[in-house]
């Protein structure tokens with residue numbers, strides 16, 4: 182019996198715990214049993230927290246929305262006293278001295294943390310191949326990537342090693358792995374969830390959100406972590422619109438730019454059939470245009486690296502993380518040497534590539550030509566959405582142009598890797614909320630691989646896409 186508890190949804194587990202059908206300890210043990218079975222092959226975790234078993238016993242079940250339920254946390258979100266390495270060598274031994282606002286809120290709601298999950302280094306990547314600790318495998322086909330950068334969290338949820346997880350999304354890192362692993366991922370509105378205690382990648386784009394088995398579970402977790410935080414001045418409370426919008430009569434915008442060249446025909450078929458089902462259920466489908474979205478990837482790859490280069494300047498061998506100052510082998514002879522050697526040793530290729538790109542576009546003489554120009558185009562991308570939302574309630578389309586790819590397929594070609602975020606980055610640039618949910622499967626080499634449908638909502642209207650998502654789960 183306890184072996185299957187790990188496959189429950191958060192809502193089901195909460196119900197079972199409250200009726201004392203099983204204990205939190207049994208639930209945690211079921212997850213660890215699955216970890217013992219699957220983890221050697223999948224490598225979703227950087228560190229399972231075995232001490233959680235004892236916490237499960239000590240913590241009394243209470244009214245908290247997550248009471249007694251085990252979660253996995255992406256390795257760039259701080260849990261006091263635990264290592265948070267952001268998938269990087271440079272933070273290999275960095276222990277968090279405080280809880281992120283999200284972890285504190287989850288802890289207060291009764292959650293248990295059963296491990297920290299693997300990710301692309303500093304959340305830069307789409308496959309977990311950029312992790313300094315080796316890649317995570319896709320539970321549907323271990324020769325394929327789980328997506329990234331929150332690939333560990335998505336694989337852990339998809340394989341039943343935990344009931345839910347947190348990820349972070351800067352350009353697609355919750356939605357793309359959720360899509361590749363056949364689970365639900367919610368990227369909240371920028372500012373709907375506090376970033377205190379999230380190791381920063383690109384501060385004007387980063388947001389923390391849930392990765393779960395069902396849309397209802399994503400809603401439960403989002404309701405715990407969301408809200409204004411005095412420690413993060415960019416936060417605001419989400420509107421609870423209570424619009425009671427159902428699929429019937431809902432105006433759904435389908436951007437023509439998301440169905441053109443580059444979208445795999447089989448993926449297109451799955452997404453079109455999901456949209457058709459919504460139409461049959463009474464939705465009004467409207468073709469819309471997001472004319473500036475064709476510049477989204479270029480704009481993202483100017484703004485994001487600029488912010489990365491500023492944020493990662495703090496890893497200098499003095500203030501955080503590992504340092505060559507104390508290494509005999511790499512003896513540094515000057516302060517500059519400490520910086521240079523620490524960073525050369527501690528960062529991987531992709532991180533270095535982006536720091537260099539960002540430093541270049543921010544440099545005197547190029548700032549206006551690149552960074553400032555990109556900010557202006559970012560505004561136009563956002564305005565496309567403002568215009569679209571005058572006509573429609575939500576926007577629907579594919580999360581990614583294709584299903585999970587094979588290891589090595591894109592690792593040596595950064596641009597082809599970047600293209601897997603073509604439908605997600607514009608939404609980060611605009612700061613909108615978006616949900617990726619399983620819409621069906623395509624078959625490759627005799628294996629079924631999941632396809633994700635993306636639903637984009639108006640700013641701070643997560644409740645609309647969540648309620649539509651829940652209804653859609655029933656009819657898909």
Ligand code: GLN
Nearest residue numbers: 304306350351352353354
């Ligand atoms: N894959 C994208 C990138 O490499 C997005 C990453 C993210 O959302 N953290 O930048």
